[in-house]
Amino acid sequence: MSGTIETDVCIIGAGPVGLFAVFECGMLKMRSVVVDALDAIGGQCIALYPEKPIYDIPAHPAISAASLIERLIAQAAPFRPDYRLGRRVETLAREADGRLRLGTSAGDVILARAVIIAAGAGAFGPNRPPLAGIEAFEGRSVFYAVQRREDFRGKRVVIAGGGDSAVDWAVSLAEVAASVAVVHRRPKFRAAPETVSRMEALAQAGRIEIVVPYQLAALHGEGGVLEAVEVATLKGETRRLPADVLLPFFGLSMELGPIATWGLGIDRNHIVVEPSTCATGVPGVFAIGDVATYPGKLKLILQGFSEAAMAAHAIYPIVHPDVALHFEYSTTKGIPAAA
Known part of the structure; x- marks a missing residue:
C-alpha cells in the first residue's frame, strides 16, 4: 500500500x-x-x-x-x-x-x-489567557514554557499564575532577568510552600515584584514585540508593567x-x-x-x-x-x- x-x-x-x-x-x-x-x-x-x-x-x-x-x-x-x-x-x-x-x-x-x-x-496545549491580539506576540514575546533560562537574561519578565510553574520560574529567572514581576489574582499561591517562601524572600530583597491581586488585562507593543503588560483588579484599578516577555502559566x-x-x-x-x-x-x-x-x-x-x-x-x-x-x-x- x-x-x-x-x-x-x-x-x-x-x-x-x-x-x-x-x-x-x-x-x-x-x-x-x-x-x-x-x-x-x-x-x-x-x-x-x-x-x-x-x-x-x-x-x-x-x-x-x-x-x-x-x-x-x-x-x-x-x-x-x-x-x-x-x-x-x-x-x-x-x-x-x-x-x-x-x-x-x-x-x-x-x-x-x-x-x-x-x-x-x-x-x-496551554490554557491561553483571553487577551486581545495575543496570537501576534506568541513565540516572540509571549511563551507558555521556558526552554532555556538563558534566553531571558537581561529581559523584563512578567509571569502570570499562582502554581508551581509560575513560582518555580520566578525564583529561577530572578537570577538572570533584568526584572521579574509575578501577577496573581490573590495573595495565596498554590505552589510548594518552600518555593513560595523563596519567592517572598526575593521579593523582600527587591529582586521580584509580587503583583496582587491583579489579573492580565491587555498587551501593549507592536509587531509581536512586547512593551508592557496591563493588569487590573476586580475593582477596575489598572497598572502597566514594563515587559519584554510574558510567561502565562495557567496550566494545560x-x-x-x-x-x-x-x-x-x-x-x-x-x-x-x-x-x-x-x-x-x-x-x-x-x-x-x-x-x-x-x-x-x-x-x-x-x-x-x-x-x-x-x-x-x-x-x-x-x-x-x-x-x-x-x-x-x-x-x-x-x-x-x-x-
Missing part, C-alpha cells in the same frame, strides 16, 4: 516512557514507530520544564528533564525508531490479517502488530482526543489497563505512563518505565507468535541488533 509504514509496534507518545518503550521493544527484537503531536521528542519534559531537575530517577541524584530525554534517545537509538512528530493518531482499525491500522493527522498510515499508548494525560488543557473513541475503557480521561500487562480492553492495544490507570497506580516516571517493560513482554507473543520468549537479563544478552 503506497505511503504505508509497516512496523511491529506503534508507540503513541515520545515522552520519557514512550522512549523507554522503544528500548524495551528493541531488546525483544521488535521494531517501533513513534508518533507524537509535539514537534520535538521529549513530551512534557521538553515542552514544560527542560531545565528543571528530576530527583527520583534511579542512579541519578538529580538530572535535568532535557538530559534525561537525551539519554533515553541515545538508549533507544540502536534500534532505529522511526519518529513521526507534529501529528497525532486519529484512527484505529483492524486489518483482515489482525494487524492494527492507524491513520495520523499528517496522512501517515501505520500498520502494526501492537500499539502502546504512552501519551501522558493526552494531547496537551489535556484531552485524549480521538483515542477516547477507540473503545479502550476510559475512566476520567485515563485508560484502564490490566496491571500485570498494561493491556487495554482492545486486543493488541496497551497503555503505559500517566495515561494508564489501575488500582495502586503511582504517576511516576519510574513506574512508567516498569510498565514499558511489562507491555513489551506482553506484546512479544503477538509479534513473534511462533517463537518462545526465554527471559534474559541485559547483562547476559547485551544489545541485540536492530531488526
Whole structure:
C-alpha cells in the first residue's frame, strides 16, 4: 500500500516512557514507530520544564528533564525508531490479517502488530489567557514554557499564575532577568510552600515584584514585540508593567482526543489497563505512563518505565507468535541488533 509504514509496534507518545518503550521493544527484537503531536521528542519534559531537575530517577541524584530525554534517545537509538512528530493518531482499525491500522493527522498510515499508548494525560496545549491580539506576540514575546533560562537574561519578565510553574520560574529567572514581576489574582499561591517562601524572600530583597491581586488585562507593543503588560483588579484599578516577555502559566488543557473513541475503557480521561500487562480492553492495544490507570497506580516516571517493560513482554507473543520468549537479563544478552 503506497505511503504505508509497516512496523511491529506503534508507540503513541515520545515522552520519557514512550522512549523507554522503544528500548524495551528493541531488546525483544521488535521494531517501533513513534508518533507524537509535539514537534520535538521529549513530551512534557521538553515542552514544560527542560531545565528543571528530576530527583527520583534511579542512579541519578538529580538530572535535568532535557538530559534525561537525551539519554533515553541515545538508549533507544540502536534500534532505529522511526519518529513521526507534529501529528497525532486519529484512527484505529483492524486489518483482515489482525494487524492494527492507524491513520495520523499528517496522512501517515501505520500498520502494526501492537500499539502502546504512552501519551501522558493526552494531547496537551496551554490554557491561553483571553487577551486581545495575543496570537501576534506568541513565540516572540509571549511563551507558555521556558526552554532555556538563558534566553531571558537581561529581559523584563512578567509571569502570570499562582502554581508551581509560575513560582518555580520566578525564583529561577530572578537570577538572570533584568526584572521579574509575578501577577496573581490573590495573595495565596498554590505552589510548594518552600518555593513560595523563596519567592517572598526575593521579593523582600527587591529582586521580584509580587503583583496582587491583579489579573492580565491587555498587551501593549507592536509587531509581536512586547512593551508592557496591563493588569487590573476586580475593582477596575489598572497598572502597566514594563515587559519584554510574558510567561502565562495557567496550566494545560489535556484531552485524549480521538483515542477516547477507540473503545479502550476510559475512566476520567485515563485508560484502564490490566496491571500485570498494561493491556487495554482492545486486543493488541496497551497503555503505559500517566495515561494508564489501575488500582495502586503511582504517576511516576519510574513506574512508567516498569510498565514499558511489562507491555513489551506482553506484546512479544503477538509479534513473534511462533517463537518462545526465554527471559534474559541485559547483562547476559547485551544489545541485540536492530531488526
